Amino acid sequence: MSFTASLRDVTLKYKDTDALADVNLELEAGKIYGLLGRNGAGKTSLLSLLAAFRKPTSGEILIGGEPVWENAAVVSRVALIREGGDFDDADTVKAAIDTGQIRPGFDTEYALKLAERFELPLKKKVRELSRGKRSALAAVCGLAARAELTMFDEVHLGMDAPTRDAFYKELLAEYMDRPHTVILSTHLIDEVANYLEEVIIVDRGRILRHEELEVFQGMGATLTGPAAAVDAVAAGLEVLAEQQLGGTKAATVAALDPGARERAAASGLEIGPVGLQDLFIHLTEPTRKGA
Numbered sequence: 001m002s003f004t005a006s007l008r009d010v011t012l013k014y015k016d017t018d019a020l021a022d023v024n025l026e027l028e029a030g031k032i033y034g035l036l037g038r039n040g041a042g043k044t045s046l047l048s049l050l051a052a053f054r055k056p057t058s059g060e061i062l063i064g065g066e067p068v069w070e071n072a073a074v075v076s077r078v079a080l081i082r083e084g085g086d087f088d089d090a091d092t093v094k095a096a097i098d099t100g101q102i103r104p105g106f107d108t109e110y111a112l113k114l115a116e117r118f119e120l121p122l123k124k125k126v127r128e129l130s131r132g133k134r135s136a137l138a139a140v141c142g143l144a145a146r147a148e149l150t151m152f153d154e155v156h157l158g159m160d161a162p163t164r165d166a167f168y169k170e171l172l173a174e175y176m177d178r179p180h181t182v183i184l185s186t187h188l189i190d191e192v193a194n195y196l197e198e199v200i201i202v203d204r205g206r207i208l209r210h211e212e213l214e215v216f217q218g219m220g221a222t223l224t225g226p227a228a229a230v231d232a233v234a235a236g237l238e239v240l241a242e243q244q245l246g247g248t249k250a251a252t253v254a255a256l257d258p259g260a261r262e263r264a265a266a267s268g269l270e271i272g273p274v275g276l277q278d279l280f281i282h283l284t285e286p287t288r289k290g291a
Ligand SMILES: Nc1ncnc2c1ncn2[C@@H]1O[C@H](COP(=O)(O)OP(=O)(O)OP(=O)(O)O)[C@@H](O)[C@H]1O
Pocket: 014, 015, 017, 018, 019, 037, 038, 039, 040, 041, 042, 043, 044, 045, 046
């Protein structure tokens, strides 16, 4: 089984801050979602609501069609993994893994296999782990929870590049083996882009965009070729980023209309997709109104 998730007219206030305002969001079961947003945009708040760590100020949150608040049967099959995990520092790694067994789907054998893959020392205390190893332990417990909705909130932050790569691969393998709903909240956007099916951008407490990855990938274009030719085609277009190496230039544009596309092709320029990160930076520009 795999959970759907719905937020309906959800507002979350912390004293005088509106962390989320009138959010409506529908997530289908069995997909991998990327949750993007600038610092303070409301990502953690949104995930905390889905995991019933917090109650909304107003609105309704349904997981698998049921209200999630005070719904132990549903909550036990929802996992929110935060950077560094929510461990008792005095526990050993082994004891921290064993604690996962309170979840109905927790797979201890798999957790121990993953612990070996991530070279986690079972006898060491959680407080003695490096930041990256602690994140890896959190990821291990999240994967082994075998939940129906699994959310990773910046869990890979402390991990080095090879560990992150191993984490993404394990996440995908677990997903292929047992399709379920996954939300990855991250600032390392281009790194995870290939794993995502849909992307949600939160901006200042609101959902700015929620689209399939392909929609974002079709949004802009990168023009590469001789600098003068690139400049000629890019003139008048909204340029998001530029890079030049010798006489060769690459310009990332927010949109390429058919006329510009034709001119680019006629000039022999290479037309490529835009990285999700560049688009994200562009769409969440503070000066930009809506998107
Ligand atoms: N416990 C809290 N008390 C008061 N305000 C809070 C609290 N937690 C979050 N906020 C505020 O709510 C807003 C959304 O915060 P949230 O942590 O959800 O953002 P985020 O997108 O996860 O940010 P980041 O990428 O920096 O982790 C921010 O303005 C933040 O300052």
